[in-house]
């Protein structure tokens with residue numbers, strides 16, 4: 292079984308990927324909540340974004356994930372809906388403005404292969420939550436993988452310094468396993484890079 296703390300690949304540095312639109316809709320509740328649970332990046336967003344972090348919600352619904360933003364406990368930039376939700380197969384939810392640093396990775400977390408081992412990575416990253424129970428019996432759907440890869444490709448076309456695509460588990464291995472051992476990382480990597 293795959294080890295999610297190993298999930299990382301890097302985007303080609305001299306890529307010339309055309310900007311692409313993203314099939315996203317603003318989640319109004321989350322967007323409003325973002326004011327209370329996201330910070331300024333401290334740098335121009337176009338220059339600042341170097342990392343994109345893949346999470347899974349360990350829950351069954353978009354609303355459940357949004358509730359952590361309403362409670363100002365955490366935040367992230369997009370949610371990829373779960374298989375049983377009406378938006379599955381249609382669009383992803385934008386939940387926090389990209390210009391803000393969402394709170395999705397602990398401040399102290401760092402990895403030598405990511406931004407030279409720097410911490411405080413929320414300022415340099417975008418976060419994607421994929422709705423999945425993470426119970427080992429709730430597979431990620433093909434659409435969820437494609438939708439997540441589309442977000443990465445969209446961001447890669449928009450942010451020239453975006454380099455590292457990583458799991459939350461890689462950044463916080465003692466506390467987090469998401470997106471979990473059942474996330475097909477190799478397949479996902481191929482969707483982004485091919």
Ligand SMILES: [Zn+2]
Nearest residue numbers: 346347459469
């Ligand atoms: Zn996470």
